[in-house]
């Protein structure tokens with residue numbers, strides 16, 4: 001049974017819906033907003049480019065955490081695979097990694113700017129409701 005993700009702009013939250021039929025009415029379970037945006041999962045876009053999750057895992061295994069340049073390269077490659085724009089802050093952070101700066105220091109500064117620990121999402125990113133509706 002397909003699970004679709006929808007984003008409610010009122011709640012700034014992503015909800016997962018189990019869609020039993022195409023005619024099911026999708027409404028926000030919290031506020032009742034029926035104008036939800038369909039969210040495409042990041043991994044479905046990367047797999048459509050003939051890149052499997054196995055390749056993705058291999059990319060991750062490839063990263064040498066002690067080598068800032070290797071980390072920066074891996075982040076760029078992942079963003080590229082997902083067709084994502086890094087934004088100026090992350091772009092700048094990667095340039096610093098490539099220049100050989102201490103990854104922990106760069107990561108810490110990113111967190112201070114409001115990036116979460118994995119360095120991928122700003123804190124204003126939508127929440128994700130764990131439930132299934």
Ligand SMILES: [Zn+2]
Nearest residue numbers: 008011028031
């Ligand atoms: Zn809502």
